[in-house]
Amino acid sequence: MSYLRSWFSFDTTTSLPTATAQSSSIPGSPAIDEGDDDGSDIAGEDDTPPAFPGLSSAQRAAPSTPSIPVILTDSALMPPPPPVPGLAARRPGVQKTATSSFSLLAPMTTTRRPYKSLRRERVALAPGIGPLDWASLKSSGEDLRENAWTAINGKVYNITPYLPFHPGGDKELMRVAGRDGTKLFSLTHAWVKADFMLDACLVGFLVSEPAA
Numbered sequence: 328m329s330y331l332r333s334w335f336s337f338d339t340t341t342s343l344p345t346a347t348a349q350s351s352s353i354p355g356s357p358a359i360d361e362g363d364d365d366g367s368d369i370a371g372e373d374d375t376p377p378a379f380p381g382l383s384s385a386q387r388a389a390p391s392t393p394s395i396p397v398i399l400t401d402s403a404l405m406p407p408p409p410p411v412p413g414l415a416a417r418r419p420g421v422q423k424t425a426t427s428s429f430s431l432l433a434p435m436t437t438t439r440r441p442y443k444s445l446r447r448e449r450v451a452l453a454p455g456i457g458p459l460d461w462a463s464l465k466s467s468g469e470d471l472r473e474n475a476w477t478a479i480n481g482k483v484y485n486i487t488p489y490l491p492f493h494p495g496g497d498k499e500l501m502r503v504a505g506r507d508g509t510k511l512f513s514l515t516h517a518w519v520k521a522d523f524m525l526d527a528c529l530v531g532f533l534v535s536e537p538a539a
């Protein structure tokens with residue numbers, strides 16, 4: 328009983344009326360035995376439980392008025408991000424903000440053409456030709472790197488298609504690639520009619536470069 332009395336009488340502002348009326352104890356001091364309990368108290372023994380909260384606790388030092396819990400709103404818990412410039416004010420590329428020197432915006436080169444003067448119109452490809460045809464040709468295994476020209480007797484030929492058909496082999500034929508092959512051709516087989524054999528490969532006529 329003394330325990331309950333000291334418990335209720337601790338906080339004088341919020342304590343129950345019946346408890347304050349019955350108790351004059353001071354927190355932390357021995358409770359007064361009024362002799363109305365079960366008679367188990369023994370004179371000279373202090374059965375007062377430790378005061379709660381403790382004498383040196385922060386809870387005791389706090390104001391006795393119960394604090395009202397504050398419910399934080401979402402914006403109070405996580406403030407909104409800083410304002411960003413409007414769409415009209417935005418420019419493609421890296422944007423420096425107060426909090427970051429980088430931007431997740433796409434690079435300028437992928438968002439707009441840099442200069443109006445460089446704009447070109449696309450032309451329609453030939454019927455049956457599309458980007459996928461070029462992709463399939465690239466992956467077909469055909470060697471697309473070679474495009475060898477030579478000049479025989481003043482005529483320039485693209486000898487690339489003939490390389491697999493040359494009786495002397497493609498390596499010998501490639502010896503005249505990129506230069507005037509008239510001399511070597513004539514020394515090897517002057518009787519061969521290159522003019523007839525390569526007519527479909529004629530690119531143009533050899534002219535001497537104007538002196539700079």
Ligand code: HEM
Binds near residue numbers: 499501508520
């Ligand atoms: C550029 C145009 C050329 C064409 C149209 C051409 C065409 C031919 C032809 C038709 C033959 C067979 C001749 C025959 O059986 O009598 C041949 C053979 C031969 N060509 Fe060419 N050729 C060319 C260039 C060259 C060059 C630059 C070389 C390199 C040196 C060369 C080396 C050979 C050789 C060694 C053979 C003899 C193959 C054999 O003994 O069967 N050809 N060529």
